[in-house]
Amino acid sequence: MFKKSTWLHLRIPFSFFLLPVFLFALAVSPNINESRIIIVFIALHFFLYPASNGYNSYFDKDExxxxxxxxxxxxxxxxxYTALxxxxxxxxxxxxxxxxxxxMLFxxxxxxKAYSHPGIRIKKYAFLSWFIAGFFQGAFTFMMAYMGLNQYGFHVWEQAHLWLPxxxxxxxxxxxxxxxxxxxxxxxxKRGDHTLSYKLGIKGTFYFTAVTFSIAVGAFVFYFMEYHKDKYALLFVLSMLPVVLYFGYWFLKVHIDMSKADFSHTMRLNMISALCLNIFFIYFFLDSSQVLQAIKAGY
Structure with a gap:
């Protein structure tokens, strides 16, 4: 249970890539306190996500x-057993x-578990797995974190203004x-998991991501301008520039040599994206919650 391989497969540092969803929920939360921030953060990023990683690894048995x-x-x-x-x-x-x-965590x-368990294995269905992974790691997790951070019940699912973020x-x-x-x-x-990326092909995956990412950035701009301040829309676009530049640079390399669609470049893109989003949402939280103003005022 406590072998080194077990802890490696939990991939706790990988939770950093999902941190922006928590920070976004935190930034728009009206009823938070320090203890709930700590509990929600630790429960999600040090236990729930690693459990999912470990369970997935156990059944995938990737080489x-x-x-x-x-x-x-x-x-x-x-x-x-460690994942459980x-x-x-x-x-x-x-x-x-x-x-x-x-x-919600349950x-x-x-x-x-249904995503990777051989009895169900949602992962082998290209569009279903793509939709479920995006929904549950995105909107569902946003609502889940929002509920925990504010100690709210299921009524948050009825609030239209929360569905947009x-x-x-x-x-x-x-x-x-x-x-x-x-x-x-x-x-x-090899396992029969024909993922969406597999269906799209390498270049098709790049095209798909470019279009969807552009739509997402445009939608975020609309959200910040409509519900918050124009400056957040501008800062969001600026924070995404490093991601766009690296994405373009990587695509040019792949266009010349398909073998460049590899682990190293993928992890680098993930890191740049997560880092930029985390920095932006931390600023968004500190500024919109008046924490920065309080610091500047000497409190």
């Missing part, structure tokens, strides 16, 4: 690079806030998700 691991070690039975324990810890921590929030865990997070993930699969075509096809 080549996967997200966050260039050379994944052979999985052991202890990984399966991590799931239970996350759900237990969520109960400190509310049973509704805990139930549902997320069930879906993540929730769908925006999914839209961003729907655009980027196929890119995370672009170097795994051979490995996935």
């Amino acid at each position: 080549k690079s996967i997200g966050g691991l260039r050379n994944p070690p052979k999985v052991v039975k202890g990984l399966y 324990v991590f799931d239970m810890v996350a759900i237990g921590m969520a109960l400190i806030i509310s049973w509704q929030f805990s139930l 549902i997320y865990g069930l879906v993540s 929730g769908i925006l997070t999914s839209l961003m993930l729907w655009g980027s998700y196929p890119m995370t699969q672009i170097y795994q075509h051979e490995e996935d096809s």
Whole structure:
């Protein structure tokens, strides 16, 4: 259970790539406190997401690079039980806030298991897996984090003004998700997992992501201008420039040599994207919540 390979497959640092959804929910939350921020952050990023990673790794048994691991070690039975324990810890921590929030984590865990379990294996269905991964890691997680951060119940699902930022997070993930699969075509096809990226092909994946990402950025601009301040729209576009520049640079390399659609370039794009989004949403939270103004005023 406590072998080094088990901890590597949990891929806890990989949670950094999903942190923007939590930060976005935090930035628009009206009823937060420090203890709930800590509980929600730890439950999601140190237990729920690693549990999903470990469970997925156990059933995939990848021999080549996967997200966050260039050379994944052979999985052991202890990984399966560790993933379940991590799931239970996350759900237990969520109960400190509310049973509704805990139930949301339980549902997320069930879906993540159905994604990779051989009995269901949503992953083998190209469009269904793409939609479910984007929805649950995006809109569902946004609502889940919002509920936990504010100690709200299921009524948040009835609030139309929350659906827009929730769908925006999914839209961003729907655009980027196929890119995370672009170097795994051979490995996935061996298991019969014909992912969306596999269906689109390498160049098709780039085109798909370029179009979807452009739509997502435009939708974020509309959201910030309509519901917040124009400056956030401008700053969001500026924060995405490094992502666009690297994406274009990488596509040119792939256009010349298809082998460049590899693990290293994919992880680099993920890191740049996550870093830019995290910085933006941290600023958005600090500025919109008046924390920056309080600091400047000497409080």
